[in-house]
Amino acid sequence: MYTIPELLLARAEDSSERTFCSFYGQRTTFKQLLHGVQEMAGALADAGVQPGDRVGFMLASSVEHIKLYLATSWIGAAAVPFSIHLKAAGLELQLNSCKPRMMLANRMHAESIRQALSAIHLRPRVIWLEDGVDLEGEIGLNRLLRTSRSMRTPASRSLDDPVAINYTSGTTGAPKGVVLSERWYWVGAKNAAILSDAQREDTFFLWEPFYHIAAWMTVMMALHKGLGIHMVERFSASRLWDQIAAAGATKLHYLGGLVNIILSQPPAESERNNRVSIAWGAACPADSWRKFEERFELMVREGYGLSEGQNFTHLNLRGVVGSIGSPVDEFDSWLIDDQGERVGPGSVGELVLKPKLAGITMTGYFGEPEKTAEVMRTDGCIYTGDTATIDDDGNYFFRGRKKDALRRRGENVSAWEVERVLNAAPGVDEAAVIGVPSPLGDQEILAVLKLREGSDPSPLEIMKFCDERLAYYQVPRFLQFVDEFPRGPTQRIKKSDIEINLKNAWDAEQAGYRPVRSV
Numbered sequence: 001m002y003t004i005p006e007l008l009l010a011r012a013e014d015s016s017e018r019t020f021c022s023f024y025g026q027r028t029t030f031k032q033l034l035h036g037v038q039e040m041a042g043a044l045a046d047a048g049v050q051p052g053d054r055v056g057f058m059l060a061s062s063v064e065h066i067k068l069y070l071a072t073s074w075i076g077a078a079a080v081p082f083s084i085h086l087k088a089a090g091l092e093l094q095l096n097s098c099k100p101r102m103m104l105a106n107r108m109h110a111e112s113i114r115q116a117l118s119a120i121h122l123r124p125r126v127i128w129l130e131d132g133v134d135l136e137g138e139i140g141l142n143r144l145l146r147t148s149r150s151m152r153t154p155a156s157r158s159l160d161d162p163v164a165i166n167y168t169s170g171t172t173g174a175p176k177g178v179v180l181s182e183r184w185y186w187v188g189a190k191n192a193a194i195l196s197d198a199q200r201e202d203t204f205f206l207w208e209p210f211y212h213i214a215a216w217m218t219v220m221m222a223l224h225k226g227l228g229i230h231m232v233e234r235f236s237a238s239r240l241w242d243q244i245a246a247a248g249a250t251k252l253h254y255l256g257g258l259v260n261i262i263l264s265q266p267p268a269e270s271e272r273n274n275r276v277s278i279a280w281g282a283a284c285p286a287d288s289w290r291k292f293e294e295r296f297e298l299m300v301r302e303g304y305g306l307s308e309g310q311n312f313t314h315l316n317l318r319g320v321v322g323s324i325g326s327p328v329d330e331f332d333s334w335l336i337d338d339q340g341e342r343v344g345p346g347s348v349g350e351l352v353l354k355p356k357l358a359g360i361t362m363t364g365y366f367g368e369p370e371k372t373a374e375v376m377r378t379d380g381c382i383y384t385g386d387t388a389t390i391d392d393d394g395n396y397f398f399r400g401r402k403k404d405a406l407r408r409r410g411e412n413v414s415a416w417e418v419e420r421v422l423n424a425a426p427g428v429d430e431a432a433v434i435g436v437p438s439p440l441g442d443q444e445i446l447a448v449l450k451l452r453e454g455s456d457p458s459p460l461e462i463m464k465f466c467d468e469r470l471a472y473y474q475v476p477r478f479l480q481f482v483d484e485f486p487r488g489p490t491q492r493i494k495k496s497d498i499e500i501n502l503k504n505a506w507d508a509e510q511a512g513y514r515p516v517r518s519v
Contacts, residue, residue: 001186004073004163005154007223008034015226021063021206022247023231028063030226033070036063040071041151043144047125049102051076051155054165056100057210058082058091058109059129061233064141065210066219068104073182076155077101078162080177081211084109085471085517089421091116093174094167098366100124104141107132159183160359165366166213166307168412175414177366178307180213183359188213188311189220191328195303195315196221196251196280203228205249205276207235214253214281217311237261241270250275252298255410256283257440259292271296283398283407285441286322304398308362308375309353309382314396323395324388330356333396335388345392348399353382404495406435406443409473413445418466418474422447425465427455432485432493436478436502446505447476448498450485459506463513472515480505 002010011020016031028036049055055072057079059065072079080098082091084106095116103126105113113126114135126138134140163185165177192198198221206229208215222229230247240262244252254262258281279292280301293300304324305312313333316325327333334342335349343349355361361382364372375383387399404415415433422431429452435443451457459479466475486497508514 001159001183003157003159003161003182004070004185004220004223005157007220008037008070008074009154011223011226018226019228020222021066021229021231023061023063024233026063033067035150036067037070037074038150038152039145039148040064040067041074041154043141043148044068044071044077044102044127045075045151046148047102047127047139047144049075049077053077053101054080054098056080056082056095056098056103056105056124058084058086058103058105058113059210060084060106061206061210061215061231062129063231064129069210069216070219071151073157073163074151074154076157076161078179079164081164081166083211083471084209085473086112087469087471088112088115088119089469090175090417090471090474092119093417094177095122096120097167097174098165098177102127104129106130157182159186160363162363164216166211168307168414175417176368176371179363179366180307181359181363184310184362185216185220187330187357187360188305189217189224191303191310191312191315191330192217192280193221193224194328195301195312195317196253196278197301198225198227198251200225200227202250203230203248203275204251205244205247205253206231207240208253208255209234213307213311214255218253237265240265241268241274244276245270245274248275250277252276252279254279254281254284256407257285257438257442258410259284259288260439260441263288263291263295282324283442288441289321304396306384306386309355309384310360313353316395318395320393320395322397323391324398325396326394327353330360332356335390345390348387348389350402351384351386351388351396353384354380355382406433406445408435408438408443408445410442411471411473413474418445418447418470418476421466421469422449422462422476425457425462427451427457428462429453430485430493432495432498433476434495434498434500436500444478445474445476446478446480446500446502448480448482448485448500450482459508459511460513463508463515467515470515472517475508475515477508478502478505479508 011030012034020030020033021028103124107130131140159182167175302316303312304314314325316323332354385402389397418433419431430450432448434446436446438444485493
């Protein structure tokens with residue numbers, strides 16, 4: 001196993017002139033990548049970043065973003081990616097948790113960042129990627145680069161040092177920062193390479209935003225194998241196959257409902273006139289699996305993972321439709337019932353992971369030992385909170401989540417975080433957020449609302465309030481109003497007993513309302 005700085009040095013040595021990444025017609029070699037990382041590391045160090053610090057990222061996809069992220073590891077610091085779609089309310093939670101020394105961002109997010117920082121009285125230095133007018137404590141990256149010197153020698157690092165703190169969806173409360181080590185990144189990329197059959201001559205099509213770990217696994221595979229990446233700024237279903245064909249890309253990553261979105265596009269010549277042989281990822285809808293393979297003449301390779309465990313803990317290399325596969329070499333797994341007893345084929349149970357090597361799972365939730373202990377038990381296992389079944393051949397099948405979360409537009413969404421905003425909306429007394437089936441294969445968000453006595457806000461008022469405070473994928477589609485909620489003995493809302501009535505619910509899509517995207 002090697003750290004990120006060691007990999008950067010090795011690829012600059014043995015693959016110096018090979019293409020690491022192409023983006024908007026710009027080609028970056030592995031040698032240029034190393035020099036760029038050293039240059040960015042020097043700038044960040046001059047700005048005050050030290051080993052052990054945390055550096056926040058709120059940046060769109062770019063080669064500079066990659067260099068800055070890898071530069072944090074070069075310095076010995078840890079990156080903290082934030083979704084570029086977060087508004088001030090969401091940023092406030094995560095910034096208050098990780099308290100970064102530095103914040104790297106695009107200026108288009110200035111209002112949200114400044115508002116969030118002022119609300120929590122946090123004063124990290126902010127480095128903007130673009131030139132412009134700076135307030136106190138802010139500076140443009142180009143100004144730093146003009147006066148800084150490259151950092152030629154990396155800080156000393158071990159495989160257990162943190163690379164990043166990635167915030168989860170906060171399935172049972174506020175989002176939690178998952179601390180991921182160099183060792184985690186190494187094993188994650190190794191198994192992603194097995195699933196995708198990554199080869200040195202491959203070109204991987206990279207569309208994922210960099211607040212997703214999947215994007216960094218593609219970067220890590222490039223550092224492992226010396227393979228190339230063709231990156232686009234954002235996903236476009238209508239242009240996907242034209243972009244892939246023009247790039248000569250050979251491998252495509254997917255997430256959940258993306259498969260059905262791609263299938264819904266009209267036929268195009270480029271969808272068959274390209275070099276893609278494998279689509280790899282997670283949560284491919286079972287009823288679309290073969291349709292996807294046959295229409296686009298490729299092979300679907302499905303896996304399963306979670307940040308707390310590993311990027312992939314299970315791989316389906318046998319092509320069993322609907323299966324997440326069997327455990328990777330580094331893990332054992334089994335299923336348990338509500339009493340903690342193991343269950344066999346045909347029974348639904350919680351998926352439990354047992355790492356065979358030390359240090360390959362998350363280090364823990366940042367600053368939350370009690371929450372960490374709920375998932376990482378004293379028996380050394382990871383209790384995933386996800387349910388599955390297993391067949392007689394050892395193939396696992398994902399069945400659902402025990403946690404209070406849902407998945408929408410390929411994003412994990414915390415019901416708690418959406419409810420937190422809804423409960424502050426005009427006229428709302430209490431809210432319950434529930435995931436309902438979507439024709440795209442993941443879920444839509446239903447907000448069930450009890451209004452305060454005497455109040456009568458319009459659905460549009462509530463939606464606009466949410467839109468100003470939540471990422472577009474967190475904004476509910478349906479609003480259902482109730483007089484009272486069903487409750488348990490402790491007076492907590494029993495979501496399982498709520499009668500869902502979508503026919504009579506207000507539907508944002510039918511009303512023509514679209515949440516505003518940040519980009």
